[in-house]
Amino acid sequence: MNKQLGAVQAIAGWGHHHGLVPEDVPWSDPYSEMRLAEEQSEREPFDARDLQTIFNAPLFTEHKLPMGAKGEAGTWFPLLALFVGARQAEYAGLLVSDVREDEETGVPLMWFMRDTKAGRRLKTKTSERVVPVHPQLAELGFLEYVATRRTEGERAWLFPTVAPDQKGALSAWSKWWGRYLRNHVGINDRNKVYHSFRHGFQDALRRTTPDEELRDALTGRSSGKSVGRTYGAKEMLRRWVPKPLSEQWMTSHILVWTCRVSARQGLLSARAVPR
Numbered sequence: 001m002n003k004q005l006g007a008v009q010a011i012a013g014w015g016h017h018h019g020l021v022p023e024d025v026p027w028s029d030p031y032s033e034m035r036l037a038e039e040q041s042e043r044e045p046f047d048a049r050d051l052q053t054i055f056n057a058p059l060f061t062e063h064k065l066p067m068g069a070k071g072e073a074g075t076w077f078p079l080l081a082l083f084v085g086a087r088q089a090e091y092a093g094l095l096v097s098d099v100r101e102d103e104e105t106g107v108p109l110m111w112f113m114r115d116t117k118a119g120r121r122l123k124t125k126t127s128e129r130v131v132p133v134h135p136q137l138a139e140l141g142f143l144e145y146v147a148t149r150r151t152e153g154e155r156a157w158l159f160p161t162v163a164p165d166q167k168g169a170l171s172a173w174s175k176w177w178g179r180y181l182r183n184h185v186g187i188n189d190r191n192k193v194y195h196s197f198r199h200g201f202q203d204a205l206r207r208t209t210p211d212e213e214l215r216d217a218l219t220g221r222s223s224g225k226s227v228g229r230t231y232g233a234k235e236m237l238r239r240w241v242p243k244p245l246s247e248q249w250m251t252s253h254i255l256v257w258t259c260r261v262s263a264r265q266g267l268l269s270a271r272a273v274p275r
Contacts, residue, residue, distance in 0.1 A: 043191055043192070043193060043195050043196055043199055044189070044191045044192055044196060044199065045192075045196050045197075045199040045200035045203055046187075046192060046196045046197065046200055050187055050192065050196075051082075053185055053186060053187065054078065054181075054185055054187070055078075057184065057185055059074060059075060059180070059184075060075060060078075063075070066176070066180070068172070068173070068175075068176030068179070068180070069173075069176065069180075070159075070161035070162050070169065070172075070173050070176075071159075071161045072145060072159065072161075073091075073092075073159045073161055073162045073173060074173075076091075076142065076145065076159070077091055077159075077173070077177075077194075078177075078194070078197065079137065079140060079142070080137070080142075081194065081197030081198060081201070082197050082200075082201070083134035083136055083137050083201075084110065084131060084133075084134065084137075084201070085197065085198045085200075085201025085202060085205075085218070085219055086112065086131075086198070086219075086220065087127075087195075087198065087220075088170060088173075088174060088194060089170060090112050090127065090220070091158075091159065092159060092162045092163060092164065092169075092170045093112075093163070093164055094110070094112075094157070094158040094159065095154070095155055095156065095157060095158060096146060096149050096150045096152070096153065096154050096155070096156045096157075096158055097154040097155065098110060098111040098112070098113065098158065099111075099133065099143075099146045099158065107132055107133075108132070108133040108138065108143060109130050109131065109132055109133065110130065110131050110132075110133055111129075111130045112127060112128060112129050112130075112131075112220060113128055114127075114128055127220035128220070129217060129218070129220045131218055146158065174194060177193075177194050178193060178194075181193070198219070201219070202215070202219060205218065205219070
């Protein structure tokens, strides 16, 4: 029901913005507080100890990929979730062409786009968005990985083993990650799942910027009090530089993460040092 109310609010807001509401009619957005109470998600963000344990695991430090990890998705999905905060299906639907540099600034960008014919589905219309690739991801070798996949063509899937044309693959990956957290990492709280990265990312955004509209644009969501919007590349680059998030995301967990990548072997070394 709240989704439908949000849609009506968006239409009414559009009409008001474009002068369809007479000027002599008082406007205070009657839909802004018109929401039904919902149960809050019980999913919790990972804390400092969780993150340290996850990224100190052999999956990342030694690049030991179990079969269930489905290749490079096993390492890049968690890292992308940490620094981009998107959903699993959004990463699975990425094409090589969805990661490219802005022509004017040279900043690498990531585009989340809907293409139902190709099976690239997004949760909502506001999920379509463009976000900067976090500098830490670039340092960890993500752009090198993209370049490797680009040899297969611009329309190649970025993560072919879990792409939409691989029936059931993403669901299997998600189940594997849950088992991996419990059985190998040792995080037994079942309220902490892959989506916990997204919760932590959103918490970090709230500490970084008071701009709710920008936060919604970055995460591809609409809040209860505002209608989410999609920024184009130029507007996103003008309003958002991801470096402050890195500092907030790390210092908020009282950690400094020192990471390095061996481009030849594809190994990630992660070390958490108390401040």
